[in-house]
Amino acid sequence: MKSSETQASAMAPVDNRAQRAERSPPSRGGDRVTAGIRAAINHVDLNRFRFWFQLVAFVLFVYGGYLAIDLGSRLPFFSCGYNQEGRAGVCYLLPLQHQLSRPWPMLFTAASLSILSGLGIFFLWFIVLNKGWCGFVCPLGTLQDWLTALRRRLGIRYANYTRGQFAQLTKVKYILLALTILIPLGIGGGLWSHDMSPPFCLICPARMILPAFTGDFSQFTIDFSSKTSIVMTTLGMMVTALFIAGGFIKKRFFCFLCPMSALHYLFSKLALFRLKKDGDKCTRCGDCYRVCDLEIKEIADEVNKPNIMTDDCTLCLKCVAACPEDGALKATFAGIPIFESTEAGFIRRMR
């Protein structure tokens, strides 16, 4: 009885503040409209918004090709190039690996300017959403969220890494990125067979899974034309199995190992879309850490650095939605706050 009274007295001021925030009228008409829009955004049901946004993005990038949509081949997420018919663009890792596997003498000619121009176009795409491409657009990321939803419905509990495992596994994506660049260079120099090209795509689960959504199951095969092909396609099938199994016990299992995520992080400080934290307003309640799919502890612990985004972050903004402190976490675009944590928004989302 005593404890329930304490709970009630703790909740009362929160409710009052929420009501005040909703009722307090802005002084002028323009401000009122701006404040209304801002409140509407901050109070949004982020999970529902993300679900619909991801669904639309998935349909666009897996089936957009049927509507003659082509956004080029420098996209900063897994719009798989092996999805021949349905893709609305191609993941940048595919052309990058092809370009890097050119013969070495060709790499030092004007022809290789296309590598730089490709990187430039990738960068232009990337700076718009930063790692938000992973959290909101990437079809493989969306599939993992759907697997998580299925797991939840089936009542299978999820797993967490220990801090030691986290520290070790977070390096994997950088190793994969280095191999994604170095192996094509070795192929161009004649060190390895062309059957290994493009090395990351051959083991990427998107190669198998995304074309299957358009009825193309041709990638679920083992290529027996050479020993290298056998090894690479077998690895591909094993990684696909691991992706499905991992997706059932771990949120965003593959994002933790994704070389595209590592490539993003190299440029993320230059991007327009950012995640910021005001450490003075943070109470270190840990809500943000608990909702984080990637188990990023710094989001709760770090109170000194305003730019809180880490290399594993997918900018899903679930941490912002889960934060009950006004303005402690915010997503900004070119410095303008577009979605920030508010107490009222938090309470509304908790209802």
Add this chain to the structure above:
Amino acid sequence: MPRLGLCAALLMAVLSIDGYCQEAPARKPDGNEGGRPSDAQIAKWRARRPADEVAAKPTPGAATADAPNADSIRGGGRPGGRVMTAKHGSNVLWLSDSPPSRGNGKSRWGGMGGMGGMAMGGGARRGPPVKRLWLRAGIDPQKSGFARDDAKAETEILLVTPQGKPEGEPLSAAEHHKLSFEMPVQGYYRLYLTKRKLKDDTLAVSVAKAEVAYFSHGGDEEERNEAATAPRALDSAPIEIVREKKPDEKMFFRLTSGDEQVFIVLRKGVPVANARVRFVSHAGWVKEAVSDDQGRVSFQIVRDYFPAWNEFEKRFKAAYLVIAETDAVESGRFNDQPYRSVRYQATLSGSYYPSPSDYRSYAWGLGIGFAFLIFCGTAIYLYRRRRVKPFAEVRFDEKQ
């Protein structure tokens, strides 16, 4: 005794090849009658053909006596045609993107690998890529030699480029059997080498055509779109063969064995019905058919690549050759000499690759995938089960 058995088996195999060829129904392009020429038609063509070629053509019985090459033996017993000798059809001129010595199908890196027609094969390091073609004589895509210059024949070479005149421009070449041209923009480049020669009262007109597709991944998209819709036939060509593009054909298209491919025979842009069309595969298998009313004829690309497992190359570039012939009763004068009939011959060559179904296995892929999935699932289940601590009730006696 074993040698006798081997000889008998070989003889049976060769006989069965030839027997199949005689009985195998040619594919009917649209389901209508007339896919395969009748015996009367064949006899008519033979009668019209120059005497030397008729003499060179082996009769069905004679064909069995020709020793097939090693590739043909490996493919023995498979349906699709017969093995041709180099002698047969040695006056057939065609354009190839490889000289006889290199026509072994080995995959070559540095150029663009594979279109249904021909692919560009590299070029100068600076400046636009250069395509080199060779004029060859004979109907064996591998062994046909260079064509000899014929002083009596009149030769005309025309290059149709994507950005040039639709009717093409003359290409000067010092040696007709070795031709090259630059490809500054993306698109289809077509080379027509026309030879006219009078023999008795018949004018022989042969058009060797090559269609080279040049596209690059990073190239101008507008150029690509223009190329996709640009006409691929020449209205002024005396005769030509056009490879019909498939409805879903992309720029970087590869013809593979097992595919169905339609060719259209045109004379001055008009379809030619009842033309005799032969398809010659890389190993020398020949299939004959007759064009329908729309000038169309369809062939299934025969699988004729059977290397040892450890020598298999999925990028094995095999060459095919298509030959179309038709006669016309036309009179006129050529070099002040009269003629009463014209014999037209058109050739087109291209390349094809092994079918992915030759070297890809769904059973193994899905088997490995499922096995690993079950392994991972079981491992996770056992790991979690091992970590579950059994419930142990601890009771405290408050009285103590």
